[in-house]
Amino acid sequence: MVAIAPVGVIAADSSDPIVIPIHNWSSQIVMSNVVGQMFEEMGNNVEYITTDSQAVYESVRLGDVALELEVWEGAFGASFRTALEKGGLHDAGDHDAVTREDWWYPMWTKDACPGLPSWEALNDCAALFATAETGSKGRYLDGPVDWLKHGQERVAALGMNFQVVNAGSAAALWAEIGAAEADKKPVVVFNWTPNFAEAVWPGEFVEFPEWVDGCDTDPSVGPNPNALYDCGNPAKGYLKKAAWDGMKDKWPHAYCALTKISFTNPQIAEMAKLVDTDELEPEEAAVEWLAANRATIDPWINACK
Known part of the structure; x- marks a missing residue:
């Protein structure tokens, strides 16, 4: 039974x-x-x-x-x-x-590029972020490749004078910010909230064209009618x-x-x-x-x- x-x-x-x-x-x-x-x-x-x-x-x-x-x-x-x-x-x-996940900078970066958080202002300041690795282009440190943040697609879609470099880990992002802190070197990296970094390094997210549903699937959505990923990530x-x-x-x-x-x-x-x-x-x-x-x-x- x-x-x-x-x-x-x-x-x-x-x-x-x-x-x-x-x-x-x-x-x-x-x-x-x-x-x-x-x-x-x-x-x-x-x-x-x-x-x-x-x-x-x-x-x-x-x-x-x-x-x-x-x-x-x-x-x-x-x-x-x-x-x-x-x-x-x-x-x-x-x-x-x-949550929010996007391009981010510590506040000392804004001192060097006062038009921030506008993405257009960031692009005008691209030379501030140039390195030996990126030549005349600004360096943006994106998240690890498997996070699929589409930084390169956004740079292309918005015609930005930046080169995207992928970090190997989250720790590499924090190391980038920490290394820039001593001499207040301008840096722009991928960041997100919630995490501990916002309490350690006050900063702001770059304001890209506002996210609209379809920006990642329909080229006609967003400011560039011929490209995907031409807007920021959802702010909320x-x-x-x-x-x-x-x-x-x-x-x-x-x-x-x-x-x-x-x-x-x-x-x-x-x-x-x-x-x-x-x-x-x-x-x-x-x-x-x-x-x-x-x-x-x-x-x-x-x-x-």
């Missing part, structure tokens, strides 16, 4: 590990460890694997990983939408955080969670907690700071962050036991 659980009782989570992907920026790594440790508190097994930040949506869709905790609209919206259309994963809710982008469709049945308690998790800009910035400034290992940073934020996470856990 097959035992039937009483009505209203949630089935136990599988003992199989919940596979959580790890990428190449600090807040996502710490957040993944925070959530993984929450799942472990709930009695689950957790495994972490390093995964490409674009290909991860196909991995979630196929169930190779269970979830993705930082779906940034500007960086990963297109890959997320493509996977949604194929089926197998779904939107597991938004964080409270509002979402930060979502994605889940494998099978997660809610295989790990119902953990899935319940996932749908309730919603981090704020300051909370995410603190996660990154613990690694990028305080130099903790991600696992240690997660332990410290959880200890300081029990009032936030305990209700999510308790609601899903």
